[in-house]
Amino acid sequence: MKKLVVLTGAGISAESGINTFRDAGGLWEGHDVTEVASPEGWRKNRTLVLDFYNQRRKQALTAKPNPGHLALADLEKDFEVVIVTQNIDSLHEQAGSTNVIHLHGELFKVRSTLDESLVYDLDGWELKEGDKCEKGSQLRPHIVWFGELVPMMEFAVKEAIQADLFMVVGTSLLVYPAAGLMHYTPRETPKFIIDPKLPEIGDSLGLHFFEEPASTGVPKVAELLRKEFL
Structure with a gap:
């Protein structure tokens, strides 16, 4: 898997x-x-x-989970999914995701x-x-407040290094250290970026951009992943 x-x-x-x-x-x-x-x-x-x-x-x-959260949880049927979130809410868990790393606390x-x-x-x-x-x-x-260490980052990096697929959802990629997580993934790992305001990260090998909200973009990418990588 x-x-x-x-x-x-x-x-x-x-x-x-x-x-x-x-x-x-x-x-x-x-x-x-x-x-x-x-x-x-x-x-x-x-x-x-x-x-x-x-x-x-x-x-x-x-607040209730939206189709983006639900689609990520549903992907656990076909992939080993690890969610690394900058968010402090519990919407991923409410949607059914079972492996969630909260970088900024809960x-x-x-x-x-x-x-x-x-x-x-x-x-x-x-x-x-x-x-x-x-x-x-x-x-x-x-x-985790501004100026404090991000203790869960080490665990997130370990997961990113092992990623076969990598997805970025709803983030500007401006907040470090989380924004640098993608750079720890293997070079050949396909990367999918979903956001209505796409971050400026160039157009390097393996990047796929979806300029839309998570609620529509994640289900669309989930369908693509099942078609291309199962």
């Missing part, structure tokens, strides 16, 4: 109604991202950061501010001041 590695970005979640900050000039729900997505922002105004992610969770609870998980290995599933949508880990420290969103 061929290994298909898929890098997904904000575009696929936006089609399910989850807002992205990059479409608003670096503002996220009216906030500069450094206020709500950085260690400095957390130290400066913990209440604001907690409320911001509480609101993101409330919004995410109303919205419905929280972790200790004292020991980052202590990660917990959040019951509900609200994380409050005074909610503490077993070691007595305040819990924070389990999100």
Whole structure:
């Protein structure tokens, strides 16, 4: 069974109604991202950061997987699918995908501010001041903020190196280190880029471009993969 590695970005979640900050000039729900997505922002105004992610969770609870998510999950019938996502929502899992690497963390998980290995599933949508880990420290969103290391990148690179097929869905390929993931794939690996605003990455060997949203582009590429590579 061929290994298909898929890098997904904000575009696929936006089609399910989850807002992205990059479409608003670096503002996220009216906030500069450094206020709500950085260690400095957390130290400066913990209440604001907690409320911001509480609101993101409330919004995410109303979102449902779209045909793009569902088509990726369905590909597991015919391929070994590994999804590497820049998104913090759980829409891939809701759609049925079973092997998902979250590069930037997970919205419905929280972790200790004292020991980052202590990660917990959040019951509900609200994380409050005074909610503490077993070691007595305040819990924070389990999100990789700007300026922090991306610990899951190492696992994503290992998968990309082994990819027989590679797909990019709904990302500008501007956010590093995720944007560099494609360069770890074997040179001969066919690569499929799906986005209504195609990123400028040249026209090298093995690149196939689909200038359309994930909800229509992914099912189309899924059909192509089954026809050409099974």
